[in-house]
Amino acid sequence: MRLIKEEVMATFSTGRVTANGISFGYFEKGQGPLLLCLHGFPDTPRSFHYQIDYFSKRGYHVVAPFLRGYAPTEIAEGSYQTAVLGEDALELIGALGYKDAVVWGHDWGATIANSAAILDPGKINALITMAIPFGTMKRALLSNYEQQRRSWYIFFFQLPIAELAVSLDNMVFLDRLWKDWSVTVAQEELDFAKETLRQPGVLSAALKYYRHMMSPSTRDPAFSEKQKSLETGKVPVKSLYLHGAQDACAGVELLDGMEDYFTAGLEKVVIPGAGHFLHLEKPSEVNQIVARFLLGE
Numbered sequence: 001m002r003l004i005k006e007e008v009m010a011t012f013s014t015g016r017v018t019a020n021g022i023s024f025g026y027f028e029k030g031q032g033p034l035l036l037c038l039h040g041f042p043d044t045p046r047s048f049h050y051q052i053d054y055f056s057k058r059g060y061h062v063v064a065p066f067l068r069g070y071a072p073t074e075i076a077e078g079s080y081q082t083a084v085l086g087e088d089a090l091e092l093i094g095a096l097g098y099k100d101a102v103v104w105g106h107d108w109g110a111t112i113a114n115s116a117a118i119l120d121p122g123k124i125n126a127l128i129t130m131a132i133p134f135g136t137m138k139r140a141l142l143s144n145y146e147q148q149r150r151s152w153y154i155f156f157f158q159l160p161i162a163e164l165a166v167s168l169d170n171m172v173f174l175d176r177l178w179k180d181w182s183v184t185v186a187q188e189e190l191d192f193a194k195e196t197l198r199q200p201g202v203l204s205a206a207l208k209y210y211r212h213m214m215s216p217s218t219r220d221p222a223f224s225e226k227q228k229s230l231e232t233g234k235v236p237v238k239s240l241y242l243h244g245a246q247d248a249c250a251g252v253e254l255l256d257g258m259e260d261y262f263t264a265g266l267e268k269v270v271i272p273g274a275g276h277f278l279h280l281e282k283p284s285e286v287n288q289i290v291a292r293f294l295l296g297e
Contacts, residue, residue, distance in 0.1 A: 012052055016072075019091035020084070025072035026065040030056025033125070034098040037064040038089060040107020040131070041206055042174045043277075044070060044196050047189045050283035051104070051290075058295060063096060067108070069205025070196055080208040081219045083226040086115030093123050102294060104128040106279060107249075108209055115230050117237040127239040128290055131247060131276050133254040134235060135261030140254055147251055153177060157210040163203055171197065181249040182275035189280060235262045240293045242286060244274030267293065 012027040027045050029052050037048040045064030052062045066073040068080060068088055078084070089112050093101045100123045105113030110129035117124045140147035141154075156162055166173045171194045178190050197203045212218040219227060239262050243252055252270060259266045269289055274282040 011049070017092070017095045019095035020088045022068060022074040022076045022088075024065045024068075024074070024088075024092060024095075026063050027052060028061065028063045029053065030059070030061050032059040032061050034093060034096060034101035035060040035062045036089065036092060036096075036101045036103045037062060038103065038105040038109030038112050039064065039067060039070075040105075040109050041209065042177065042193045042197060043107065043189070044193050046192045047106070047186070047277065047280055048104075051279060051287060054283075054287045055291075058291065060102070063092075065092060066196070067112070069202060069208065071199040071202050075201040075205050079218055079220040079223070080205070080212045081223060081227060082111060082115045082213065082230055083119070083223040084220065085112045085209075086119045086230065087223075087226070089113065089116040090120050090123055099123070100125050102126045102128070104130075104290070106130045107132055107276070110134070114235050117235050117239075118230055118233040119226055121236045124237045126294060127235065127237045128242070128293065129239065130242045130278060130286075131244070132250055133241065133243070133258050136254045136256070136258050137250060140251075144251075144254075147254065150249060150251060154210050154214070157207050158214055162207055166203060166207075167198075170194070178277070181247065182277050182281060183244070183246050183273060184275075184281050186277060186280040189277075234260075235266075236264050238264045239266045240290065241266060241268045242278060242289065243268070243270050244276060244278040244281065245270050245272045246274065247276045247278070249276040 012029045015028055016023055016025050035055055039045050039047055045066055048064045056062045069075050102125050103113045110132045113127055113129055114134045117127050178185050255268050271278050271282050271285055279286045
């Protein structure tokens, strides 16, 4: 595992910054406008390595932070509700020395990116999200049996035994989850994610994302108005959404009607031959589509 860390650190710079009251660790490369890349679960910013390299060569300062609770970022106490996570992204923009940014999120990172855009659209120049549709996913969890079946792990994570179950046998649970969701498995990325999740307190924090999403009693009253705006609001930022055609975590049919939740335009692209981790499975295709969206290439 040390070899993977050394490879990443040799390719990208690392840094730390305090935002929204906690210390974040991150990978970075390049100079120019900020492109903030937000990872999901079970994952780390290491999975954006193709995008960090590609867009740093095209005039962006690409920063990929470890999300709240993912070491070396601080394992914060309190709520991990979406309003808090969205504030994390917004505060990171300022803490990194910028007034605004392009924000790119995968999985939970997509949810966080959309949350940030609703909370303060003036700080988001453009939005790129992947793998978790906005608006339609919430609806599907209530009414779409096929998606409820795909999302069984969300309900499982509510149980007290979830942390133990995930941690057993070298976290084989995550091997199975990644394999179920993807066309191909990027083993080095999965191994790096496992190493991160094994660190004290990290897995517990990662599960809080799901637990605090499903349980209003865990939410911070100080964020009640902002949380309400996320539950009723639409995304007012120019957006691109990418989805793997063979994603078995979120069904491709959930893209239908997604544009109803975006008021400044939404482009939707389905990537053939890709699953849930499409930026790893089809990096060239993903990078070219995003470059066209951002740069007109």
